[in-house]
Amino acid sequence: MDGNGGAPLLRVEVLGPLRVVVDGVAVDVPGPKRRAVLALLALAEARTVSADSLVDGLWPVEPPDAARQALHSHVSRLRGHLGPASGALQTQRAGYRLDVDAAGLDLAQARALLAAARAHGAGDPAHALPLLRQADGLWRGPVLADLTDLEPIGAAVTEIARLRRQVEDALIAAAVGAGHADEVLGLAADAVAADPFREPGVLLLMRALAGSGQVAEALRAAREFRQRLAAETGLDPSSALGDAERAVAGGTAGAGLARPGAGGAAADGTRLIGRAAQVAALHRVLATERLVTVTGPGGVGKTRVALEVARRSTTATVLLLAPVTDPAAVPHALAAALNLRVARGDVLAACVAVLGDQARLLVVDNCEHLLDAARGVISAVLAGCPEVTVLVTSRERLGLAAEYAFRLSPLALPGPDQDAAQAPSVTLFLERASRVRRGREPTATQLRTVADIVRRLDGIPLAIELAAGRLSTFSLEDLRDRLDRALDLLGGGAPSGEPRHRTLRATIEWSYDLLAEPERLVFRHLSVFVDGVPLETAERVAAELAPGLDSGSVLARLVDASMLTAVFGPDGTRYRMLETLRSFGTDRLAAAGESAAAADRFVRWGVALASWIGAGLASEREPEADAVLRRELANLRAVWQLIRRREAFDDAAVLVTALINAIAYRDVVELRAWAQELADDPALDRSPHAAAVLGTAAEAAYQGGDHRRAARLARAGLERGPAAESAWFCLLPLAVAELADTAYADVVEHALAAAAQPGPSRESFGIAALARAQAGDLEDARALNARGHADAGSPTLRSWGEYVAGEIENRARRAELAEQHYLRAIDLAQTSGATFLVGIATVGLLTVRVAAGRVGDALHGYRDVVDYFARTGNWTHLWVTLRNLADLLRQLGDDETADQLDAAAAGAPDAPARAQRAGRPVPAAGAGDSQRVLGRDAVLRIARLGIDRCLAN
Incomplete structure (x- = not known):
């Protein structure tokens, strides 16, 4: 994207009114919807945004029927506005992406400058200061003010406001540290005025005032904040404010004031990191709730967070129950925490009397092993001490009616695009x-x-x-x-x-030992699921292992004990296990001698799931089955690896052949490798599934761009036996491989033979129809396709029928009708997840648009399709696409690129034979011999450069 002496060709600015600069010249983007599309893509910071997300963002209440077409139109016109930078607006399989880096997007630039200032200027504020000044200067006014009525943009503007606050805080701190406090006094005062209850802002203002010699003003700012906080919220400030006041009064403001974001020190002298938001949230909750229980798995930091809350309170009493093993000793432990000695009488009553009606915070840490005793003591405190608030840490809830559960999650992990x-x-x-x-x-x-x-x-x-x-x-x-x-x-x-x-290990074992044996058993056996388990499956496992218990209750107990995490999503409830817990579970399986039984169940589940997915992909439930396939792919991968380690060839064969529709129509590329691996396994000769495996491997080879190998594998499968259920697996891949070689009579013979097999005809008639159409018999092609279309039982097969109809009408030069068929094919395939059909239907659509003179749309489309087939490795169809692109480039005067692409295709052993089409000659096989040495990467680079040149002209 560097086309101007190192400056970015495209720059988008969102830290103010939306502004677009192409090659140094500001570009006007008219229309609120088009501006909103550009803003949403820019705010994604080079990540792909799905079409559904964009439609929901643009039309939040009721999208029009043609919302996707309208969106595509906006994207196409945006490319026109971007001119030579149009290549930055990319169409991906999952949606759209604006390819801009930190130099081309002011928001990303601001983040990068802030990160650099933090990384390199922590001990050198003079080094950080110019970086932060530059970052702060990127804001040009109200952020996207004309677009904030759209919810996703409004949410992003809120996040940008947080970023600006971080930049301003860092800028103030760096300026004070570098001896330039006078320069940021106004900025610090404005920050406090904008959010008068934010303590870090007050601390920064105090530092700025003290640094400029205004000690009395700094102390007054602290006093006013303390009064505001007490009057409006009833809360006291943290100890950092007192530290700041003492530092200012003692003349050590530069060293004595805490910087915003610095954690307090724990009892062991280490900082509490990454929990500021949770500590603040607990303070807010404790202001309205009398009993708050912090739950979460062992080792997640419940105790540290609770002790930090206690440290910031002047009235806290901490009761540590970890060393207490006798339930009867809990009241005595509370008495010890209160420094109360009870010589005789009721110890708990004495504790309640001491706590009395004072406003106090009682922190009770580690209750999970003494739930009943802790529940009784806390109930008595809540009933007898109306001003006492109780903060509890436990791996599961107490179960009291007044309880507010606060689940503490693990620390945030680095994102793919995050520093x-x-x-x-x-x-x-x-x-x-x-x-x-x-x-x-x-x-x-x-x-x-x-x-x-x-x-x-x-x-x-x-x-x-x-x-x-x-x-x-x-x-x-x-x-x-x-x-x-x-x-x-x-x-x-x-x-x-x-x-x-x-x-x-000890902290996990502590939680594990508190479970009843049926709960431990279910936990152990669920640990084989590497990527979570859906509710229905978890219930079946629990019911099988603990038949006398309610499976829902067993799972709920595991969630309550923080051994499982329940995730509630649009596809239903899913139970997940932290990887450390899962590792513990598999260790316990081995120790109990249950590994083989758990593995058997996991394999049965995976094979059955693959069969269900395969049946679903051939039915009206195809979109659901596609979603399940993609959601469970990690688990299916684990099942596959387990089967292969066990050398259970027949299980592997059933799993892979059940997924032939996924191999044929979806970009789940690793499934192809599974099929090819089985085809090369010596155990194939002993399997009753050999023919089906070879047919599935043939489909995988075709989708991988090797139609010659596909034909060999399919014929080898047919030689294994004429069983109808196996013959279908082989006949269809053989037919499409022959279609690539223009062996039209053989295509029709094998496709119609597949159609004669029991069950639905699937795409058989459509393949025969394509052969007839390419041979010039359009009427017979229409009749064959109509037979197949009538039997289509899934969105993908209906999409296939529409695609074939588009090809037929395209050859008949009925462009408008062909375009309608192609568009319906693409829409159906996108609904069902059949990405391969989206690709080939788009190729057909582009030829129609070229013929209609819509060259710009066609060039953009060719770039997307070339990228798709290159990404999925299907060079059989990529060569067809490149030949069509060469025709277009030749029309546009780029004969050199067109000749190179045609020569490369003519010399490629995996390129299909070129069918004769009206008005387009078939190049001689020997054309361009001198250029056949081009590698595939070079071919793709030449094609993309040719597209870019034509778009720029």
Whole structure:
């Protein structure tokens, strides 16, 4: 995107009114909808935005019937506005993407400048200051003011406001630190005026005032904030405000004031990282709720967060129950926490009397092993002490009516497009690692390694801290490579007498031991599901393993105990298990001698699911089956790997052949490799599924662009036996491979033979119709396609019929009718997830649009289709697309590129034979011999450059 001496060809600015600059010249984008599309794509920061999301954003109440076509029209016109930068607006399989980097998008530039200032200027504010000034200067006025009535843009504007606050906070802190406090006094005062209850803003204002010599004003700002907070919320400020007042009064403002975002120190002297939002949220909840229970899995940091809340309160009493094992001792432990000695009488009553009617916070930590006793004590406190608020930590709720559950999740993990150093999980690892091994700032490669480590540890603080501690023994890369046995790596080495929560295995085992045996059994067997398990499957497993219990109750107990996480989505409830918990579960399976039984059940589930998906893809339930396939792909992959390790060839054959429709029409490329692997397995000769496997592998080879291998595999399958159910698997791939070689009579013979097999005709008649049409018999082609269309039982097969009809009418030069068929084919295929059909129907549509003179739309479309077939590896259809593109480029005067593409196709062994089409000669087979040496990457590069040149003219 660099076309002007290093400056970006396209720049989009959203930190103010929407502004577009192409090659240094401002471009007007008319129309609110078109501007909204551009804004939504820009705000995605180079990520793909689905068409559905864009439609919902543009028409939030009631989208018009032709919303997708209207959206496509807006995108096409936007490309026209972008001129030479139109290539940045890309059509992807999942939607649309605006390809801009930090230099081309002011929002991304602001984030990058802030990250750079934080990374390099933490100890050198003078270095950070110019970066932050530049970032702050990117804001040009109200952000996208004319578009904020659209909900997604309004939400993004709110996030941008947060970013600006971060930039301004950092700018104020850096200016004060660099001795330029006078320059940011107004900015600091404006920030407090905009949000008078935000304590970090007040602290910054105090630093700026003190730094400019206005000590009395700084102290008055603190006093006024304390009064505002008490009057409006009834809350006290954190201890940081008192520290700031003492620093200002003592003349040490530069060193004594806490910086915004700095965590407080825990009892062990370490900072609490990444939990500021949760601590603040708990303070807000405690202002209205009398009993709050912080729940979450072991090691997630419940105790640390609760103790931080207590540290910021002047009235907190902390009751630690981890060392208490006797339920009867809980009242005595409370008395000890209150410094109360009860010589005789009711200990709990004495504690309630001491707490009395004072406004106090009671923190009760680690209740899960003493739930009944803790429940009784807390109930008595709530009943007898009306001004006492109780904060509890437990891996499951107490079950009291007044209870407010606050679930603490693991630390946020670095996103794919995020600066890893800004993720709390990575920050924690680096901070703890620096205590073990001091060194330089981590490199970009090391940050990626750390990001991988924290992801594999689920963002659990305890696991991250233990892992960082192992850097005394391992290098960073060695640590990452050993995380497949994290429980052993992080579970040993604790000093003798170390509290039970100091090792990862121990803290998980603590929760596990509190479960009843049927619950442990279900937990163990669910651990084989690598990517979560749907509710119905989890209930079946629970019912099978614990037949005398209600399966829903067993699962609810596992969720309550934080051993499972329930995720509620549009596709229903799904249970997930943190990877560390899953690893513990599989260890426990092995220890109990249950690994084989759990694996058997998992394989049965996977094979049955594949069969259900295969049947669903051939029915009206196809969109649902497609969604299940994509959602369960990770689990199916695990089933496949397990089957292959067991050398259970027939199970593998049933799973793969059930998914032949997915191989044929979807971009789930790895399924092709499974089929090819089975076709090459020596066990094939002993399997009753051999013919079906070879036919499925033939389909996979065709979709991979090797129609010659597809024909060989299909014929080998037919030689295995004439069984009807197996013959169908082989006849259709053979027919489409022959179609690529223009063997039209053979195509019709084999396609109609497939149609004669029991069951639905599937795409058989359509394949025969294509052969007839390419041979010039359009009437017979229409009749054959009509027979197939009448029997279409799924959206994909209806899409196939529309595509074939489009091809027939295109050959008949009935362009308008052909375009209608192609558009219906694309729409149906997008609904069903059949991406392959979207690709080939789009190729046909583009030829119609070229004939109609809609060259710009056609060029954009060719770029998208070339990218799609290149991405999925289908060079059989890619060569057809490139030949059609060559025809268009030749019409536009780019003979050189057209000749290169035709020569490459003529010399490619996997390119299909070129069918004769009216008005278009078939090049001689030997044309362009000197250019056949072009590699495929070079061919694609030439094609894309040719498209770009024509679009620029």
